[in-house]
Amino acid sequence: MVNVPNPVALAPPVYGSVPGDLSVRIRRSAEYVAIPFFALAVSALLFSVFLLALGKSPLEFFQLVERGGFGTAFSLQNTLQRSAPLILTALAVAVPARIGLIMIGGEGALVLGGFAAAVLSIPMVGHLPPFPTLCLMATAAMVIGGGWVGIAGYLRHARGVNETISTLLLTYIGIAIMNFFVEGALRDLSNPNKPSTKPLGEAYMVGHIPGTDVHWGLAAGIVLAILLQILMSRTTFGFAVRVCGGNPRAALAQGLPVGKLIVLCAMISGACAGLAGFFEVAAIQGRANASLVAGYGFTGILVSFLARHNPVAIIPVALLFGGIVASGGLIERRMGLPDATVLVLQGLTFLVLLVSETLYGRFAIFRVTGTVERT
């Protein structure tokens, strides 16, 4: 028997283009905008109470987030820099979510993808010109990342292994694999400080988007988000994925290749995260080392949930969280709060957001008469 995935109630059912006037469509999507905003406001409120209880000023905190994340040209570029991997790792969560799977292996795919890119660069640097080298590196990162998360997709389909746990485990295994090679066979011995692979060198680094200090990863993330949005909402593949996510049994009855779709979604997920790893290596670090394990994969989960797994909505949410992450240092220095403050805020937001799932369909204002009600 073919194993059917667990119909997780998280992915929003995307209605086909039911004929209806614009106001109906707006009202329908308003719910998906209003409730996440409400959740954000509630978590900001709760976090303010938390800060007040500690005798700190919430006003100062949010001012610092604003200044450290978005206030100056410098901080804005820092934010954009940090949102690039967040967009990609959030896409890594959003795509499988559409087929009803919660895959949280972005961190592992990011690390292995970045590592693969760095390894591939070792024999090429100095022999091939930069552009083809970088293209090959990006491809390697996506293939390795995709293959890695693809394992979880395959296990889900073939053996019914829960994809959330398997991706989590694969993440830790992936990090161990990188550490093993970076501290052993592939260690650059001329760098005694931190075990790393051989550096890429200035000439081979990914450049900045002209006129800014932001690397091309941001552009790649935005383009990929738009492409995936089109893939999910305008193609047969996307339609099949949504059918599987909505009702796997119906999908099977229709003869859709459920297993193949699951593995493909998992591979797209891993490829997105792997690409994030490539940019971390080729645009920021210049080499693969333990700095790749920076938690982007885990913040990406939150970003995708907040964007309700909508690829395009991920872009603004990633910018917001990129700003919060970027302002962490400033908050630490100015307010004397530990660096884990951002973690608390993220965890709280995530919780409130998931609790807000229960609000959907409860407000008459969003209800559209004459269409199928969500139950």
Add this chain to the structure above:
Amino acid sequence: MSQAPALVVLIALIGGAIRVSTPFMFVALGECLTEKSGRVNLGLEGTLVLGAMCAYATAYHTGSPWLGVLAAGAAGAVLGAMHGYICKLPRVNDIAIGIAMMSFGTGVAFFFGKPYIQPQAPRLGALPLGAWTGNPQLAASLEVSPLLLLGIAVAALMAWAFANTRWGLIVRMTGDSAPAAKAMGVSVDLVRFLTTTMGGFLAGIGGAFLSLYYPGSWNQGLSSGQGLMAVALVIFARWSPVRCVVAALLFGAAGAIGPSLQSVGVNQGYYFFNAAPYILTLFIMVLSAKSKRAAHDVPGELSITK
């Protein structure tokens, strides 16, 4: 050293199993209790870390490690109660809540734990069960934490209670069929709320072991993912508390492969052996996912195996 390397490794493995298996045991027992009632708590990693922090802070301030253990349990119970309460809301997914609880618990622990990284807190004592052997290495390996014995006792109690008490029956029934429980007039939400809270309590105690016994200090890298593996351990143990103890010992031994090989001079592949528990978990999940015996033991309401 004159002994054969194989013997040294074996002793180190047994010692490792005894030394590091306790947190595995507590999180597995906690998760087992929660899952028996038909719910999955994926957030035990956060519970474990917060428990470790609370235990260390309490022991430092009061001077009593046992009060620390209690505080860890209480902190875990609070996180468990949060999970249990949130999950009863309609359309809320227990697995996603688990991921959120994981990051929330770790965040809170790191936030409040910062001032406790430096100071020394009193630690839990050990019971020297190996004194009779006369072999100092073996004796060191057989030093047992009182929490390990407590864990085994809890496992035995749970196994007995599931099989022989009214409460055990109610938990199992809730886990196997919510409609049946409702028909019997049992509040499914209340049962699951209580089991998740109790499960959190146990996982918190597992955290206390980390900070008060072994490794015996508080820092941000204290947990090496024991909480994450809870779910897999329970699958491996096929939802039996007694088998949870066996699984925890096995995982403890797997985690000790790296350090024990290092003790005989094998330094290669340290990171691979570090990842051994994760690889083992994945392997077990692949093997057990479709086995008939697992299907027989699994609580029918569990979202994770459907």
